[in-house]
Amino acid sequence: xxxxxxxxxxxxxxxxxxxxxxxxxxxxxxxxxxxxxxxxxxxxxxxxxxxxxxxxxxxxxxxxxxxxxxxxxxxxxxxxxxxxxxxxxxxxxxxxxxxxxxxxxxxxxxxxxxxxxxxxxxxxxxxxxxxxxxxxxxxxxxxxxxxxxxxxxxxxxxxxxxxxxxxxxxxxxxxxxxxxxxxxxxxxxxxxxxxxxxxxxxxxxxxxxxxxxxxxxxxxxxxxxxxxxxxxxxxxxxxxxxxxxxxxxxxxxxxxxxxxxxxxxxxxxxxxxxxxxxxxxxxxxxxxxxxxxxxxxxxxxxxxxxxxxxxxxxxxxxxxxxxxxxxxxxxxxxxxxxxxxxxxxxxxxxxxxxxxxxxxxxxxxxxxxxxxxxxxxxxxxxxxxxxxxxxxxxxxxxxxxxxxxxxxxxxxxxxxxxxxxxxxxxxxxxxxxxxxxxxxxxxxxxxxxxxxxxxxxxxxxxxxxxxxxxxxxxxxxxxxxxxxxxxxxxxxxxxxxxxxxxxxxxxxxxxxxxxxxxxxxxxxxxxxxxxxxxxxxxxxxxxxxxxxxxxxxxxxxxxxxxxxxxxxxxxxxxxxxxxxxxxxxxxxxxxxxxxxxxxxxxxxxxxxxxxxxxxxxxxxxxxxxxxxxxxxxxxxxxxxxxxxxxxxxxxxxxxxxxxxxxxxxxxxxxxxxxxxxxxxxxxxxxxxxxxxxxxxxxxxxxxxxxxxxxxxxxxxxxx
Numbered sequence: 113x114x115x116x117x118x119x120x121x122x123x124x125x126x127x128x129x130x131x132x133x134x135x136x137x138x139x140x141x142x143x144x145x146x147x148x149x150x151x152x153x154x155x156x157x158x159x160x161x162x163x164x165x166x167x168x169x170x171x172x173x174x175x176x177x178x179x180x181x182x183x184x185x186x187x188x189x190x191x192x193x194x195x196x197x198x199x200x201x202x203x204x205x206x207x208x209x210x211x212x213x214x215x216x217x218x219x220x221x222x223x224x225x226x227x228x229x230x231x232x233x234x235x236x237x238x239x240x241x242x243x244x245x246x247x248x249x250x251x252x253x254x255x256x257x258x259x260x261x262x263x264x265x266x267x268x269x270x271x272x273x274x275x276x277x278x279x280x281x282x283x284x285x286x287x288x289x290x291x292x293x294x295x296x297x298x299x300x301x302x303x304x305x306x307x308x309x310x311x312x313x314x315x316x317x318x319x320x321x322x323x324x325x326x327x328x329x330x331x332x333x334x335x336x337x338x339x340x341x342x343x344x345x346x347x348x349x350x351x352x353x354x355x356x357x358x359x360x361x362x363x364x365x366x367x368x369x370x371x372x373x374x375x376x377x378x379x380x381x382x383x384x385x386x387x388x389x390x391x392x393x394x395x396x397x398x399x400x401x402x403x404x405x406x407x408x409x410x411x412x413x414x415x416x417x418x419x420x421x422x423x424x425x426x427x428x429x430x431x432x433x434x435x436x437x438x439x440x441x442x443x444x445x446x447x448x449x450x451x452x453x454x455x456x457x458x459x460x461x462x463x464x465x466x467x468x469x470x471x472x473x474x475x476x477x478x479x480x481x482x483x484x485x486x487x488x489x490x491x492x493x494x495x496x497x498x499x500x501x502x503x504x505x506x507x508x509x510x511x512x513x514x515x516x517x518x519x520x521x522x523x524x525x526x527x528x529x530x531x532x533x534x535x536x537x538x539x540x541x542x543x544x545x546x547x548x549x550x551x552x553x554x555x556x557x558x559x560x561x562x563x564x565x566x567x568x569x570x571x572x573x574x575x576x577x578x579x580x581x582x583x584x585x586x587x588x589x590x591x592x593x594x595x596x597x598x599x600x601x602x603x604x605x606x607x608x609x610x611x612x613x614x615x616x617x618x619x620x621x622x623x624x625x626x627x628x629x630x631x632x633x634x635x636x637x638x639x640x641x642x643x644x645x646x647x648x649x650x651x652x653x654x655x656x657x658x659x660x661x662x663x664x665x666x667x668x669x670x671x672x673x674x675x676x677x678x679x680x681x682x683x684x685x686x687x688x689x690x691x692x693x694x695x696x697x698x699x700x701x702x703x704x705x706x707x708x709x710x711x712x713x714x715x716x717x718x719x720x721x722x723x724x725x726x727x728x729x730x731x732x733x734x735x736x737x738x739x740x741x742x743x744x745x746x747x748x749x750x751x752x753x754x755x756x757x758x759x760x761x762x763x764x765x766x767x768x769x770x771x772x773x774x775x776x777x778x779x780x781x782x783x784x785x786x787x788x789x790x791x792x793x794x795x796x797x798x799x800x801x802x803x804x805x806x807x808x809x810x811x812x813x814x815x816x817x818x819x820x821x822x823x824x825x826x827x828x829x830x831x
Contacts, residue, residue: 147217149187150180161193166229170198174211181213188216190253192223197238199231203268204278212241212248212287220253220295227256228279228300232263235278238300243286243310243426244355251293255281257300259442259466264301277443277467278302284428286310286450291432297441301466304438309427309450309481312352314359317342319366319418327375327409331383338368340412345377345405352424358396360425361408362480366417372410376403393479394507396425427452427481434458442466445496446473448506450481456488463495470498472518475506475528482506483528489513493521500541503528510534516541524549526565542578563590570595577601580608587614587638599624606632610658614638621645625671628653629678635659637684651676651697659683659708665690673697673724679734682706690715697724703733703770710737717744722751723787727758733770744781744789752787756812759802760794769796780808786829791815 154161157172173195180188200208210226212218218239220226228238238255241248257279267274279301284290285308297304323343326336333341353359361372370392376384379402387397412418427450437460438445445461448454461472469476472493475483483506492515493500499520503509505527512534516522521541524531531549542559543551550569551561556578563570564583568590575597584590592615597607599622607622610633619642622630630649635658644665649655654675665687667677676697679685685708692698696719701710719728723746731737744756759771774792781789789812792802804816805823816822 147186148184149189149219150176150183150185151189152176152191154191159195161191161195161224163194163196163227166196166198169195170208170210177211177213177216177218181216186216187219189219190221190224192221194225194227196227196229199229199233200236203233204235204237206240209237210239212239212245212250214245215247217249217251219249219251222252224253225256226253228258228281230258230261230263231279232266233279234268234274234276235302237280237283239282241282241284241287241290246288246290248287248289249291249293250282250295251291252295254296254298255300255304256298257281257441259299259301259440262301275467276301280304280306281441282306284308284431286426286428287431288429290428290430292434292436293432294435296437296439298437298439300441300443302441302443303447304441304444304464305433305446306444307428307431307446307448307451307454309425309477311426311480312356312424314350314352314422314424316419316421319412319415322410322412322415322418324415327373327386327407329386331375331377331386338411338413339409340415340418341407341409345407346422347405348399348403350424353399356399356424356426358398358424358426360390360392360396360423361410361420362392362423362425363419363421364392364410365419366414367410367412367420369411372408375407375409376400377405377407378402379404381405394482396427396482425450425481427483429453431455432457437461438472439463440465442470444469444471444474448473448475448483448486449477451483451486453485454487456486457490459491461491461493461496461500465495465497468498469502470496471502472496472500474502474504475509476502476504477506479505484508486510491515493518499523503531503547511536515539521559529565563592565589569593574598575607577604579604579606582609582611582613582615582633584611584613584615588616589613590615592616592620593618595620597622599626599630603627606630609633610635610639610660612636616640616642617644618642621647622649623647626650630655631658632656633658634681635683641665649677651694654678654700656680657685659685661686661688662690663688666693667691667698668693669695669697671695675700676724678702679708679710680704681708683708685710687712687715689713692717694719694728695721695724697728697730699729699731700726701729701731701734701737707733707735707770707772709735711740712738712742713740715742717742719746720748722749723754723756725754726762727755727791729757731757731759731771731774732761732764734772734774736773736775737771738773738775738777739779740775741778744779746783746787749783749785749787752783752785755788755791755815756781756783757790758794759790759792760796760799762794764794764796767796769799771795771799771802773800774802776802776804776807778806780810781812782808782810783812786811786813788813788815792817792820 157176159172198208280303281297283306322340326339371389375386431454486509489512494517496518500516501522503524508530521538524547526546528547533551535553537555538559539557544562548567554573559578566586582590612634639660651669651673656678801819810828
């Protein structure tokens with residue numbers, strides 16, 4: 113009985129596991145439970161799968177798709193083979209493409225190839241998902257263009273530029289709920305995938321059709337000298353509105369504001385609702401269900417010059433592109449020309465080259481359609497000549513967990529605000545954020561990062577042989593925190609450049625020598641650097657510090673030093689609770705680009721070998737320098753012929769002074785040999801009295817000019 117029970121239990125467990133596997137398989141398959149599949153019958157529809165008869169094949173697939181849709185099928189399965197899609201008789205011939213239908217999965221066998229016939233047209237589509245075609249899925253197989261055999265010498269018309277950059281693999285114009293999954297799209301003369309909006313021009317209206325006047329919150333007409341409204345109500349009787357839900361006014365002339373209002377009315381003329389502050393080229397106006405007419409209100413003080421055009425615009429909505437490969441297309445991997453809600457995930461996008469722009473993904477509606485809510489994640493980009501992602505215009509995006517390996521990684525223009533760039537790896541290319549946004553938890557390798565928007569945040573990121581440049585257009589527009597920058601290649605020119613607008617940086621660590629100044633830029637008196645740590649900066653050529661306040665900062669050098677840290681320009685510098693460690697040269701301060709105002713307090717200076725060229729702190733020029741409540745040490749000296757602090761240039765005693773004020777107060781200098789702690793003898797002619805008071809000189813000596821104020825100092829002799 114026990115043995116039988118064990119056998120039964122084992123059988124039950126195996127059966128249960130089998131059911132689990134079967135359930136998972138069904139769940140992950142294209143064919144959902146209850147979906148009806150039509151297997152394309154080639155002979156029935158006169159379709160050829162040997163790469164011949166393009167006209168017959170194209171017509172046959174389209175007829176079969178329509179029939180399958182009418183019969184209630186949800187999956188249209190195409191068997192293995194090469195299907196040649198007709199080139200057509202004109203550019204963008206609607207009969208020379210596969211025209212997708214609603215509520216259908218177009219499923220290719222893994223060995224199926226949809227091949228566009230060689231042609232000479234500037235513009236063609238291979239698979240087209242038009243406006244009103246919703247809830248479609250395109251899955252499996254390969255879509256292949258004619259890039260290698262295309263005739264680029266011809267032009268479609270006399271006005272054409274002849275770029276041949278608009279031949280696409282899969283194209284959507286205003287479709288809803290489209291999924292593109294597990295496809296390979298290669299060798300198209302233009303884009304692998306184009307996701308675009310749909311527009312129909314309805315009418316143009318001129319100033320003669322308007323009068324000065326506004327509309328109040330209850331829909332009543334009111335007087336105005338700066339607003340205009342139509343003399344008569346506009347309605348939705350035009351056939352161009354059929355089946356469409358949105359409209360927009362575009363191409364305005366004679367307006368004083370780039371926004372407008374729209375007021376809707378019911379069939380009986382009563383007020384229904386309004387939409388305020390609609391942006392030309394950026395927003396669409398949704399038509400309320402009960403609306404029969406409407407009045408737009410524009411800002412204008414020159415009604416005679418007014419013009420605007422009305423379009424029934426819409427965008428593609430809820431688009432998914434996943435698990436696919438887009439490669440070797442001439443123009444773009446994916447172009448986004450009008451979308452609200454798109455997810456691009458788990459794709460390989462590479463080797464896009466041949467004609468500009470040449471990006472993996474390009475969001476660029478040119479101010480005619482909105483591009484909103486883009487989610488780009490877990491993709492791998494490489495070898496794209498223009499770059500990996502460019503956002504020319506739009507609003508709101510998430511770019512996360514991608515690998516960027518082209519010469520330009522992600523470039524975001526100011527016309528695309530509200531972007532989050534998170535947990536990506538950038539190799540070689542980098543990130544430019546001209547639009548407002550947040551960059552967090554990214555890794556940059558041999559890359560460049562430029563923050564140039566009104567407001568950007570860069571946090572929790574790692575830089576390897578990479579550079580960060582802050583060019584924020586507004587004060588404190590760049591917030592930078594928790595950054596580690598490591599240089600293992602001394603050919604890197606610089607690590608961090610702060611620009612000339614106020615910034616605040618916190619918890620920045622920079623390690624490793626750079627070719628030029630490790631930290632640079634003009635800075636401003638308002639800049640704040642909290643917990644900045646720089647190790648092995650370029651001390652030979654000098655690391656010229658930008659102006660601002662440095663709190664709890666650490667600077668250390670273990671390399672050969674000629675200049676050390678440098679201050680050589682106009683600005684206010686404050687160092688609070690900072691530490692400076694070097695072999696023998698800590699600071700060179702001079703007035704090459706203007707006189708600096710410098711205060712160093714509660715800080716620590718230490719050199720680990722003999723004093724370097726001229727002095728450990730070589731002060732040749734400054735508006736004023738104050739060193740207060742600080743400690744200066746040199747415990748490993750073998751020589752005593754060079755001072756710790758020198759005021760004035762070597763041999764500069766007969767030259768006009770450039771150090772206009774020097775205060776050294778409440779400090780201690782400790783040295784292992786009796787060198788001069790402070791030497792002011794070369795301060796120059798006209799040098800004021802410098803103040804050296806309440807200090808301790810332990811072994812170190814003083815060599816001061818006669819007018820210096822030497823007060824309450826304690827000099828501890830080694831003898």
